[in-house]
Amino acid sequence: MDDDVARPLPLLGAYALEPADPAEARALYEGVAALGVGGLELPLPAEPLTDAGVWDVDPAWDLLVTCIPTVMGRLAHDAAYGLASADDDGRDRAVADVARAASFARRLADRAGRARVVGIEVHSAPGPREGSTDALTRSLDELVAVDLAGARLLVEHCDERVGDRPAAKGFLPLADELDAVARAAGVGVAVNWGRSAIEGRSTATPVEHVRAARAAGVLGAVVLSGATDAPTAWGDAWGDAHIPPRGDDPALAASAASLLGVDEVRDTLAAAGPATLVAVKVSVRPRDASVEARLAVARASLGLVAAAREVRERATREGAQPLADEVAR
Template identity: 55%
Template structure:
């Protein structure tokens, strides 16, 4: 089970350390962490040694760095039509080569399980040809066998303000299929990661994540499904359709704040049914807690309740929730 721990952990180092230690026993097999800053691979590897059990793998997401850079450089990203901005995105990712080696040396095995990449900046300032060229380059790097997953974020929809506004899933799938067709062996490393909430935000519907999962699975490219919630009305997380990783709704007291979430046990089940036949490398959750000053125990309770909901659906047993 994958947990987007960085989104749920407290912001202070002491609280974060206590939170990470408290995950022991929750069945977490991999943690998602943000892309480290260039030149910090050694520091990041030391942090991993100090805070994470040796059996826990890492999934690195580039989305926090991507959104930070887009705020000041709208043309930044792997699909940028501006070669300078595309090169900047690749240079930011290059820290992964050093990090993958250091993690493997420390653990005595490959530990960087996957890297989540994004099709920023999307239509307008980007091209699919540029995205293909960027993926080709990263695919050639030695990352210790880590999977390269294009994490789909909400695409531009006419008349709708985007949270991310990257390329449509069908275009991302087409680029990946072209690489798999052209580059022998690439199909074992490339794929799509889908976040339930981000797909729901794009389509303004709980149906869209199911449709996206089915499309990626039918293309033979679905590798990960991560459950974040979304809401069609205001919640303690903010306005409707915000990309805030709302927890699922359910009967557990820890999920009381997320009663307005569109994601529940029934939606998790339907989504995973749509993924049948896919070779999934990861299933997990990425949620946040409210209030924002929630203490460590409250955050761990949200993690525990959310993980249990997904685990029970996967096992096909009774489900805490709706």
């Protein structure tokens, strides 16, 4: 049975929790090492690449490299940038950035004697106004020929532009991304819970996206990052600010308005299947929170995911649908 497949330990997007002070940041990652995660989701390192970094706190960690901070930084000054760009120069610049991620993966694999980067998250910027599915397909075709040192390219779906409504990212629709991925051997799709919820203004949209990617045979990862339909300390409603889940743990009190809770985690994991890579990405407020407070949010968020998974798996074994309030007991 599908549910008999061992689930990998979740990764943590700890960079979203990282304090500005380097010493505190190091202390954060040392604390993360005690949380029982399978590894990190981390942003593509800046140039020049160095041999030392937070990825070395635990050499056993697997790594999921996300290009989204680089993508958004480039787009702020270069509207033609992106793997889906209709502008050849802009597309080439984006391909070069992903090639840099591949170089990072090879460098770590050479040092470790094994593949450490399990996935590289890429994106369908700049979106439908300046880009196309065909351009994204060309970029993916070029990148699958690159030595990725065991990593899998994953097109992380971000909210598509819906009418005249302001978008958090405004990239290509999932259907277009699935079309491009279907034409590029070995490439997968990652679904970010928060960004899908932002797109659909609904907690149902992430599950729909997960099911669509899985049905296409290309679901590679699920990133559990929250969203909210109300103003909070994280900003305006429907902002992409990685609000943590809501839950009973005191560390999650500030994120009580999050739309991501145990029901949503359970339903998303059920749709994804047991073998899908899962990452948890949360941030904290206030921004000057202590390292201990940051670790408490990470611990509570990971604990909620683990509890939701356990309840669902127990119910599956017993042939019953679990109740959300079981997680709190």
